[in-house]
Amino acid sequence: MEEVGTGLLDRLDAMQRVAASAPGGPLLIVAGPGTGKTRTLTHRIAYLCAELNVFPEQCLAITFTRRAAEELRHRLDGLLGPVAEDVTVGTFHSLGLTILRENAPAAGLPGDFRIADDADRAAARAEAGEDDDRYATLLRKRDLVDLDELLTLPVALLRGDKKLVREYRERWKWIFVDEYQDVDAVQYELLRLLSPPDGNLCAIGDPDQAIYSFRGADVGYFLRFSQDFTDARLVRLNRNYRSSAPILAAAVQAIAPSSLVRGRRLDPARLDPEAPLVGRYAATSVADEADFLVRTIDDLVGGLSHRSLDSGRIDGRTTSLSFSDIAVLYRTDSQAAPLVDALARANIPVQKRSHDRLRDRPGVTAIARELRHAGLDGSLTARVRLAGQILAERFAVPTLDGSGAVRPEDVRTAVDLLTPLARRCGDDLGQFLAQLATGAEVDALDPRAEAVTLLTLHAAKGLEFPVVFLVGAEDGLLPLRWPGQEPDDDAVAEERRLFFVGLTRAQDRLYVSHAARRTRHGSERECRPSPFLEVIDPGLFERFGDTEPRRPKDRQLRLI
Numbered sequence: 354m355e356e357v358g359t360g361l362l363d364r365l366d367a368m369q370r371v372a373a374s375a376p377g378g379p380l381l382i383v384a385g386p387g388t389g390k391t392r393t394l395t396h397r398i399a400y401l402c403a404e405l406n407v408f409p410e411q412c413l414a415i416t417f418t419r420r421a422a423e424e425l426r427h428r429l430d431g432l433l434g435p436v437a438e439d440v441t442v443g444t445f446h447s448l449g450l451t452i453l454r455e456n457a458p459a460a461g462l463p464g465d466f467r468i469a470d471d472a473d474r475a476a477a478r479a480e481a482g483e484d485d486d487r488y489a490t491l492l493r494k495r496d497l498v499d500l501d502e503l504l505t506l507p508v509a510l511l512r513g514d515k516k517l518v519r520e521y522r523e524r525w526k527w528i529f530v531d532e533y534q535d536v537d538a539v540q541y542e543l544l545r546l547l548s549p550p551d552g553n554l555c556a557i558g559d560p561d562q563a564i565y566s567f568r569g570a571d572v573g574y575f576l577r578f579s580q581d582f583t584d585a586r587l588v589r590l591n592r593n594y595r596s597s598a599p600i601l602a603a604a605v606q607a608i609a610p611s612s613l614v615r616g617r618r619l620d621p622a623r624l625d626p627e628a629p630l631v632g633r634y635a636a637t638s639v640a641d642e643a644d645f646l647v648r649t650i651d652d653l654v655g656g657l658s659h660r661s662l663d664s665g666r667i668d669g670r671t672t673s674l675s676f677s678d679i680a681v682l683y684r685t686d687s688q689a690a691p692l693v694d695a696l697a698r699a700n701i702p703v704q705k706r707s708h709d710r711l712r713d714r715p716g717v718t719a720i721a722r723e724l725r726h727a728g729l730d731g732s733l734t735a736r737v738r739l740a741g742q743i744l745a746e747r748f749a750v751p752t753l754d755g756s757g758a759v760r761p762e763d764v765r766t767a768v769d770l771l772t773p774l775a776r777r778c779g780d781d782l783g784q785f786l787a788q789l790a791t792g793a794e795v796d797a798l799d800p801r802a803e804a805v806t807l808l809t810l811h812a813a814k815g816l817e818f819p820v821v822f823l824v825g826a827e828d829g830l831l832p833l834r835w836p837g838q839e840p841d842d843d844a845v846a847e848e849r850r851l852f853f854v855g856l857t858r859a860q861d862r863l864y865v866s867h868a869a870r871r872t873r874h875g876s877e878r879e880c881r882p883s884p885f886l887e888v889i890d891p892g893l894f895e896r897f898g899d900t901e902p903r904r905p906k907d908r909q910l911r912l913i
């Protein structure tokens with residue numbers, strides 16, 4: 354645990370300190386990527402608790418993804434120690450689930466309602482057809498709740514119950530929302546119900562990283578924060594601590610044509626004159642692009658571990674890179690397969706977020722049930738293992754008609770699949786079950802896994818990696834285009850923001866690649882590089898091509 358008290362804010366710069374120690378009331382922190390928004394948020398919570406006698410249980414911190422929530426929880430643990438457990442940290446969906454669980458009867462639900470899985474949904478859809486009302490009734494009859502309803506039901510409940518609103522406002526006096534630029538109408542309404550107009554709502558975000566409008570998010574809520582909340586204080590953070598100067602310069606130029614932030618500034622805190630330029634690779638084909646990836650990763654990881662020359666000096670520190678320092682980002686999930694194949698053939702370990710949900714796997718439900726009812730002891734990972742053993746033994750005896758039993762091998766696989774989630778949840782069984790219910794994915798990413806991480810650009814939001822490969826930087830993928838369809842200006846602007854999010858995930862090394870030919874929608878076509886690359890000063894790139902990789906001798910770095 355770090356030192357709490359006056360020293361707490363020492364690790365922040367002057368503006369971050371202003372934000373972290375601002376008095377109560379609505380607070381909007383507007384800041385670009387890597388400026389320490391998340392760091393400021395965790396320090397603000399720690400500061401309020403340590404200095405202003407705010408109780409951790411009065412704090413509610415909301416983020417958009419499970420991974421971001423875990424990261425927040427982890428950083429708070431480091432700052433606050435064990436009392437950090439009393440802070441409510443979660444995604445909007447897990448917040449909705451908490452409210453529904455606490456008020457199931459009032460929401461018209463049984464205490465043991467379940468979240469509908471794909472099979473439940475498909476069955477209800479097949480019966481209800483297009484009739485959305487009927488669909489909801491069917492789910493309700495089966496004691497099921499749809500994922501969207503984790504938000505709409507609490508909103509409906511709170512709208513009709515002023516006393517309940519007062520109770521929650523009393524409980525969570527301090528609310529913090531990271532990535533506020535991506536709230537949608539229902540999430541916004543939930544926040545308005547939970548926070549009075551003059552409440553201690555701290556919203557943090559970057560309009561230039563708004564990338565979810567296709568899903569109903571509306572950056573307008575961010576832009577009108579000071580109209581919605583009384584006497585809102587505004588703090589801007591301008592210093593980027595994450596990325597090397599060339600990476601930051603390229604990113605700032607890339608977003609410029611559609612920046613939503615007037616007078617946007619992003620000053621590099623890192624000014625290492627040795628920082629490598631942004632690598633750019635013009636691949637002849639998708640296979641060639643994958644090859645480049647393999648060669649470069651081999652060089653970075655293998656090379657650095659046994660070569661002393663160019664041993665990855667970062668800001669004067671000598672570092673060696675491992676696979677877990679590297680992320681490969683792409684626009685669409687379909688780009689991943691050839692990359693995964695190529696990396697696997699080269700024996701490079703990879704982890705990729707798959708969209709299969711854990712709870713849909715055979716064996717998982719049985720283990721979850723066993724954990725809930727059997728009262729097992731020990732750490733959560735040990736309990737998962739034990740539940741698996743008990744079940745495997747139970748199911749090893751075949752039932753006469755073969756029904757109702759899970760195969761022992763399914764149970765063993767389920768134990769392997771559940772262990773990383775159990776590890777991430779510490780010993781919190783409630784959190785573990787809630788994450789299963791809200792759809793934790795198979796191989797949800799483990800930040801400690803010794804593997805290269807493959808992610809879509811959307812999923813990479815809020816994360817950072819020493820080395821980032823942004824692949825498929827081609828017209829048609831960035832911006833994304835469907836056959837026979839031209840994206841309108843708003844869509845292109847959102848794609849550009851997505852590109853900006855991708856570039857700004859990189860700390861030390863960034864590689865952008867594009868292929869000259871790619872198969873999409875069933876036919877192979879010629880591709881041009883993404884138009885988003887055109888606005889970046891060519892002097893910021895080190896080009897790799899059909900020639901051997903080389904470093905230009907005299908580089909004129911144009912810093913912003």
Ligand code: ATP
Pocket residue numbers: 364365366369384385386387388389390391392393559562593594595814815816817857
């Ligand atoms: P994003 O918009 O991508 O979510 P962010 O603004 O939330 O970015 P953080 O993830 O909080 O940025 O911080 C980026 C990196 O900079 C982190 O590694 C963080 O530890 C580091 N950092 C932030 N502030 C400081 C500081 N004052 N001194 C040193 N490092 C800092």
Ligand code: MG
Pocket residue numbers: 390391531815
């Ligand atoms: Mg952040």
